Amino acid sequence: MEKIVICTVCPIGCNITVREENDELVITGNQCKRGLTYATNEYLHPVRILTTTVKVHGGDQVLVPVRSAEPLPKELLFSAMDLIRDLTVDAPIHRGDVLINNILDTGIDIVATGEIKC
């Protein structure tokens, strides 16, 4: 299998080709080492930081912005969204508060990125 990965580590945006040959990855087109790591991860297990909002009850705002504390496996983004969408939390909320612990058994928390007062 062969896949073209556009490196997003720096603005140059190399088009990196990842090819599997005899159980080994052959990576070409990267201009630096960081691209090698990026392309390997992107090919084997792509991950993304998930950001969205959570409904707030009794706060000065109706929504609190949240993120996954660490990047989540890309294929889990929609399932994670389904869980987060159903959640309502009570004010006050502080930046960094864990709103969902260990989402989808990934070991990764969903945390608040904003502050909500009562």
Added chain:
Amino acid sequence: MQRITCDVLVIGAGPAGLAASIAAKQEGAEKVLIVERDESIGGILQQCIHPGFGLSYFKEELTGPEYYARFADKTLELGVEVLLNTMVLDITDEDVVCISAKDGLSIIKAGSIVLAMGCRERTRHQLTIPGSRPSGVFTAGTAQRLMNRENAMIGRRVVILGSGDIGMIMARRMTLEGAKVIAVVELNDYLAGLTRNKVQCLDDFEIPLLMKHTITDIKGRKRIESVTVCEVDANNIPIPETAVEYPCDTLLLSVGLIPENELTHKAEIDISPITNGPVVNQYMQTSREDVFACGNVVHVNDLVDNVSLESERAGQYAAKYALGKLKKREDVIQAQPGRNVRYICPQQIVNAEDGGEINLYFRVAGPEEKVRILVKTGDKVIVQKKALRVNPGEMEHMRFDAREITSPDLTVEVMKEAI
């Protein structure tokens, strides 16, 4: 009517205003005041809940709210004063007039002023799409505010016009919320925003990006019902035979931002016809000696990290001015855009013989590959670098010392590399 005096007055509490106020304090200005029309600080970053901020400034990937929080904490710590819910109406020769529901009119006398009002979105009126004017047409930034701050789901079947960053970010946001984004339509043959956003917001969700296409008609009576998309020819004229009608209930416009320059105009400060923001020198000082400017009010930035750096300079020099420590400007050199350079910011360098680090930010006019970027004075090349790819959507940057400017001219040019 209230009368207030301060050393440095900052207008706007977005990332630009916050960074400027911190730097002004650190430079020794005693009373630094920020006036902000919104009910809270953070500016546009309050609605930018997505990641991608701080990669160069903090060397980690933060969301918008996390990014501004770091600056907000610092402003509080240093004792910067903030007037919220207060809008600046006018900057006169003597003072600044602002208004709030609580205090009515206030007159502020400041040693120096920093403009940090950010930018606004271009709207459909500034473009010209034929067709009816049903509801369901939003600028991408308005859609972002409605969804991220007010919990409104604005539509289910979406077409996005323009490949600007906010439009691409909203494509991902709406997809994750269960909407179907049919396509992003871009007139040019290059991306308006960052490649990173195309990869993570469009490619990840298999959202088609139609380059060299435009919208030629909008249909719908009350709510938008469809848009017609056409390919365009080399002169950007739609080709009627290529027309496809896409049913949709929402159209987002992501067709660019322009500096919020009303106050700048009123203050009779020189405005660049290309950036639509004030002309500034390396101290971020405008044509009015006591007025400095930074962030999107000067030129639209794609990375907030650059805004923070530039704004620190504005705050630092505004404080120097207020404290009587900034030398009069002499020997003004204009930075000239050369081949394939659309604009340069700062546009002017003053007192070059005194030295100091110069950071020239600029955008290319068109995309190109395998180029060499040169900064020249007279016949001398001051700095140069190779670039594999340049794109109008990604701002470029060159750094050197002012003492290197040995002739009364300065040019930035992008040349094709001889192979």
